[in-house]
Amino acid sequence: MSGLRELKKRRTYEAISDAAVGLFLERGFDAVSVAEVAAAAEVSKPTLFRYFPAKEDLALYRFADHEDESARVVRAGRAEGLGALDALERHLLERLAARDPITGLCDEAGVLAYQRMLYGTPSLEARLFTYLRRSEAALAGVLGEGVRARLAAGQIGVVLRVLALENWRRIEAGESAEAVYAGAVAEAREAFRQLREGLEV
Template sequence: MSESGAAAGQAPGLRELKKRRTYAAISEAAIGLFLERGFDAVSVAEVAAAAEVSKPTLFRYFPAKEDLALHRFADHEDESARVVTAGGRAGVGALDALERHLRERLAARDPITGLCDDPRVLAYQRLLYGTPSLVARLFVYTRRSEAALSDALGGDLRAQLAAGQIVVVLRTLAERNWRRIEEGESADEVEAAAVAAAELAFGQLRGGLGL
């Protein structure tokens, strides 16, 4: 669930905290079942039972079964937009802010960058990329991420084109990192190449986008 649920600068209230806990609990129960038995072999009713909620409650939080497995991406879908907005307030250019943020997340081994060799993260990524319906649903999240970033960049055609390119670059870098780790390298072994690839990618973006 996006951080936008709470007003900027304010701690979430008890009701919002309860909603977030329920949201996370349902998804974690679902992912546990999906990892154990496979996405297609688990029903929504089984997820609801495991999370101890009713099906109508589950669907209030997750409109589609695929969303149960993708809440981790939902948490990040406006991340680039927030980074650009915060950078703008501090007088930092959009690409500089995004590259700095990516480097920080690489150093932190954030799973969203693909540079994470935690076995649980790798199992989740195998589930995601090995399930066609999840890959297809991920496209919805990607489009929302593009729209949010486009708005942060100004919302015109130039911003839309830039947002699309930036989102593709970030996804490509993450998938490249994940595939190298999946093939047997550790995150520590991949890190230098991941940082170099990020530098190359943002250099190309600067040359083509002029942001």
């Protein structure tokens, strides 16, 4: 029964977020009120706020699934006998090959429109860092304890963000994902080489 409740809850999250993102892309994030999102999603405002405490969370829900992704990748890699950086690099290269939007290497029109909204709205960029901090905290918990683990997680998080932003900027400037791919792979490999020279995790 709890499994069905969780599925229903997840679908409600997705339905509300999808309705919100549709409105935000159509009219702009700042031009849409929470009341309009609630009406479009056919829920009350109190219900909406139970699921999404802040308006920005409506737009950023799709990042929620990625919050513990790096931590999960490291755990799975260690089960295979891989070090943390090896597991994370392999995962990033796989995601680049799949043109995963989280890597910035995706030139689908809908993804680009969403990213323009995200990086063009200061309040969304600021809120995104809340998600990124939680992601780094989860990764630090897997890497070890204390300041050293937090520093390592922070450095890895910065590398992943910088690589994704660079890919997005090139595509936003007019290049195709296919044209950017080889350079993105080379930059990812170089970034992880630099991490290995400075980190032992």
